[in-house]
Amino acid sequence: MSWRDTSLLLNMRAIALNNYGTADELTETELPDPKVSPDEVLIRVRAAGINPVDWKLASGGLDAVVEARFPLIPGWDVAGVVEATGFDAPEYQVGDEVYGYIRKDWAQNGTYAELVSANVRMIAHKPRVLDWNEAAGVPLAGLTALQSIDRVAPVSGETALVHAAAGGVGSFAVQIARARGARVIGTASERNHDYLRSLGAEPVTYGEGLADRVRALAPEGVDAVFDFVGEGAVEASLPLVKKTRRIVSVADPSVADHGGHHLWVRPDHGDLAELARLADEGKLSVHVERSFPLAGAADAWRLNQEGRTRGKIVLTV
Incomplete structure (x- = not known):
């Protein structure tokens, strides 16, 4: 019909x-x-x-x-x-x-x-x-993750910091960044640390002292930051990221004041097809x-x- x-x-x-x-x-x-x-x-x-x-x-x-x-x-x-x-x-x-x-x-x-x-x-x-x-x-979470990563394009050898890495968007961002060869540090509560390790991320607990915990893993700082939670994640990331223009946030418009990107996800057939390809190749669960x-x-x-x-x-x- x-x-x-x-x-x-x-x-x-x-x-x-x-x-x-x-x-x-x-x-x-x-x-x-x-x-x-x-x-x-x-x-x-x-x-x-x-x-x-x-x-x-x-x-x-x-x-x-x-x-x-x-x-x-x-x-x-x-x-x-x-x-x-x-x-x-x-x-x-x-x-x-x-x-x-x-x-x-x-x-x-x-x-x-x-x-x-x-x-x-x-x-x-x-x-x-x-x-x-x-x-x-x-769809929505996967597209948000993919379009955030495409905005600042972390590549092999670079280190990405993903906030709320165990959530719907964050878990996709971890996997997509890893599929592109980046090292990923992910913030999450301790109960989700083993889950993040299973996705290929190095977990750190969010909250007070976050910067020190990230520095312990990446003494020279990180190359890209992805904020999927708000709640001060952008501010906490400023001293950690090498170039503030490589911060993307879906939750905090103030990121633009630092030269970063405030992202609103868009429907996109090509991006959905890319997410399907990653899933079918075993790179996205x-x-x-x-x-x-x-x-x-x-x-x-x-x-x-x-x-x-x-x-x-x-x-x-």
Whole structure:
């Protein structure tokens, strides 16, 4: 089926908010199936990734930069099967297994649903070696990590410092930097140190005395810094990095005052294909901390808000 008769549209199950709110306001409901534009595909959702930006957007915290329309279905990460294609989407066929970061011009029809439509530039073929839950955990976090690393390009022989290295974004950044030959020092709580070692990083505990602990491993300083947590990580990194223009932060705009980069992740087919290649070559693994059914989205948010997750949380649809 290449184009659907709109007279046959049905309602899908979805998790939605009628206004800005918290996890308590998330409601399981039925909404019309998404429309499919000419350069889009319709995806039958198998799993949707949970990211902090989901609940930050839903709370109104991103109102200054992201337009939200209601009822709002949260979620930007998806892994699923192409169910229909627009008439100008030759890149995909019905039945293709895909994954992607579905961020449109405004937030409304997200991935916490049975179906989602997506522009072809926002998706790529799913990594073959990953299951649905693992694949759904990659797009936003993986793209953030890859685009951060591409911004300052650590190479073989250089040392990178990754803050929040055991989290969803940080764990991908560690692996991508290692795949490019860089040495990686990663900050994390002690309970995650063995996990970081398994990814190829040298762990250090964050908090007071961090600079001394990093200096003990890299007396001459580090070549690049990746901040995926905020909370003073940029300030703590300034005396450690050789050139401040090689600091990237997704959480602290003040990094620009020091010549560094404040990054906002973009959907990108080519980058998604690169992440899939790394996964299929055994260079990128995904740790799913926990999965919830669609109806458990509120509990998934509460767990994510604790800020102690190792890897990813996903919804299985």
